[in-house]
Amino acid sequence: MASLTTFTDEARIALDTISERAAGLFSPSVRVGVTGLSRAGKTVFISAFVHNLIHGGRLPLFDAQKSGRIARAFLEEQPDDAVPRFQYEDHIAALVNERTWPDSTRAISELRLTIEYESASGWNRLLSSGRLSVDIVDYPGEWLLDLPLLGKSFQEFSQASFEMAELPARYDLSRVWRELARSVDPNADADEMKARSLFESFAAYLKACKLDDRALSTLPPGRFLMPGDLEGSPALTFAPLPGLSRTPRPGSLQAMMERRYEAYKTHVVKPFFREHIARLDRQIVLIDAMQALNAGAGAITDLEHAVTEILGCFRPGRGSLLTGLFARRIDRILVAATKADHLHHESHDRLQAIVRRLTQRAAARANLSGAEVDVLAMAAVRATREGTVKQGRETLPVIIGTPLQGETIGTQTFDGKTETAIFPGDLPAKADLVFEGGTGKFLSDRSDPTIRFVRFRPPKLERTAEGVTLSLPHIRLDRALQFLIGDHLA
Numbered sequence: 001m002a003s004l005t006t007f008t009d010e011a012r013i014a015l016d017t018i019s020e021r022a023a024g025l026f027s028p029s030v031r032v033g034v035t036g037l038s039r040a041g042k043t044v045f046i047s048a049f050v051h052n053l054i055h056g057g058r059l060p061l062f063d064a065q066k067s068g069r070i071a072r073a074f075l076e077e078q079p080d081d082a083v084p085r086f087q088y089e090d091h092i093a094a095l096v097n098e099r100t101w102p103d104s105t106r107a108i109s110e111l112r113l114t115i116e117y118e119s120a121s122g123w124n125r126l127l128s129s130g131r132l133s134v135d136i137v138d139y140p141g142e143w144l145l146d147l148p149l150l151g152k153s154f155q156e157f158s159q160a161s162f163e164m165a166e167l168p169a170r171y172d173l174s175r176v177w178r179e180l181a182r183s184v185d186p187n188a189d190a191d192e193m194k195a196r197s198l199f200e201s202f203a204a205y206l207k208a209c210k211l212d213d214r215a216l217s218t219l220p221p222g223r224f225l226m227p228g229d230l231e232g233s234p235a236l237t238f239a240p241l242p243g244l245s246r247t248p249r250p251g252s253l254q255a256m257m258e259r260r261y262e263a264y265k266t267h268v269v270k271p272f273f274r275e276h277i278a279r280l281d282r283q284i285v286l287i288d289a290m291q292a293l294n295a296g297a298g299a300i301t302d303l304e305h306a307v308t309e310i311l312g313c314f315r316p317g318r319g320s321l322l323t324g325l326f327a328r329r330i331d332r333i334l335v336a337a338t339k340a341d342h343l344h345h346e347s348h349d350r351l352q353a354i355v356r357r358l359t360q361r362a363a364a365r366a367n368l369s370g371a372e373v374d375v376l377a378m379a380a381v382r383a384t385r386e387g388t389v390k391q392g393r394e395t396l397p398v399i400i401g402t403p404l405q406g407e408t409i410g411t412q413t414f415d416g417k418t419e420t421a422i423f424p425g426d427l428p429a430k431a432d433l434v435f436e437g438g439t440g441k442f443l444s445d446r447s448d449p450t451i452r453f454v455r456f457r458p459p460k461l462e463r464t465a466e467g468v469t470l471s472l473p474h475i476r477l478d479r480a481l482q483f484l485i486g487d488h489l490a
């Protein structure tokens with residue numbers, strides 16, 4: 001296999017690392033990557049993470065906060081001028097003032113949070129500066145899933161794309177594109193309009209796979225779904241072709257597509273990896289397990305596939321495609337299912353067991369080693385409270401919240417204002433049941449979904465007697481903080 005890093009890549013990473021390390025002597029920093037497929041909950045997670053630290057939220061499982069060692073936490077200017085800033089203030093204004101969910105992640109962004117603290121041990125107090133900068137890097141999981149392309153030629157990419165498109169789950173969604181692609185001659189003269197229509201048709205198929213009721217995992221190229229600032233650029237205007245020849249004729253459609261595919265790898269995928277992913281110390285991967293559970297059997301398998309691919313990107317082991325591109329080693333990875341506030345707390349551990357099972361299988365398959373991996377079921381922002389409702393002689397556990405306008409259960413449509421108690425249903429005690437090859441029964445009957453899932457508005461924040469607004473409520477966010485940065489504040 002050809003080496004994917006050139007000498008200049010490695011030299012550049014080494015130089016960057018040396019200067020970052022030197023700066024780190026004066027002000028230690030830790031870079032935390034936050035990723036997940038679109039709508040997994042990245043924006044909400046980062047907003048809640050920062051808000052709870054700045055406002056001294058209730059974080060009993062986060063040692064430094066619990067033991068009162070954090071003097072203050074505040075936002076500082078980020079070190080990377082070329083990366084957009086995570087729009088924290090706008091997102092918090094939406095969540096807290098308007099009780100609406102903030103705009104989701106569309107591209108990479110970054111935020112620096114600095115924490116002033118006192119070490120727990122006298123020895124550490126002598127050695128440490130008592131300051132830690134946490135650089136939070138938010139980026140679409142779709143972009144990460146492009147990394148395997150670095151090891152694929154245009155022919156291999158084309159072949160793999162057709163194979164996936166012909167699988168039963170995608171067959172109908174990909175038909176229009178497949179028919180169009182098979183109608184063109186790759187050896188014909190290159191034609192911009194033809195290239196564009198092929199690209200548009202292929203991108204439309206990839207987008208259709210992501211719709212709620214399908215919830216199929218993402219296929220590359222990731223920028224076809226999340227273009228960021230590259231919308232409409234030639235490096236993005238290509239598509240797989242059938243019936244390729246080994247050496248395309250110069251000036252042909254195949255030659256043009258192949259050149260653009262290579263440009264996408266060189267100018268989009270590789271720099272993104274080198275400049276952002278290769279510098280991370282810690283990583284959290286958010287997954288929307290609730291949506292997958294709701295979408296039925298198959299979607300869970302698909303999610304597991306996506307997590308395998310994502311974890312594979314963090315594997316700098318020997319023989320990996322990406323060896324040499326890594327400047328640092330990501331030493332901790334947290335796979336977290338967000339939105340646990342849609343379930344009663346009795347099911348939280350069950351959700352976590354499902355995530356554990358899924359992650360273990362994915363980590364084994366991705367051959368991940370060297371990093372500590374943990375899992376969590378959490379809600380970065382808790383939009384519901386718990387209660388009980390009496391039904392005949394039974395007392396049922398319910399969750400209470402304000403469903404978003406337009407959400408429905410059965411024949412009832414919600415207005416976005418009324419608080420409602422919902423019996424969400426239970427997850428099975430045995431995690432195996434939700435996986436294909438388990439009995440599968442849990443997920444197969446969609447006419448009577450076992451869990452009921454509606455989207456809620458963000459919660460109304462409580463105020464103290466003095467009128468101070470309390471920080472955003474959450475479920476187990478403190479455990480995520482402890483795993484991601486706790487040891488740096490020890």
Ligand code: GDP
Nearest residue numbers: 038039040041042043044101104105379380381
């Ligand atoms: P992103 O695309 O990964 O940035 O996803 P967002 O953070 O924008 O989250 C997508 C949607 O998921 C939000 O608009 C909310 O509706 C929902 N969501 C995310 N996190 C939570 C959470 O902790 N609790 C609840 N109830 N909903 C959440």
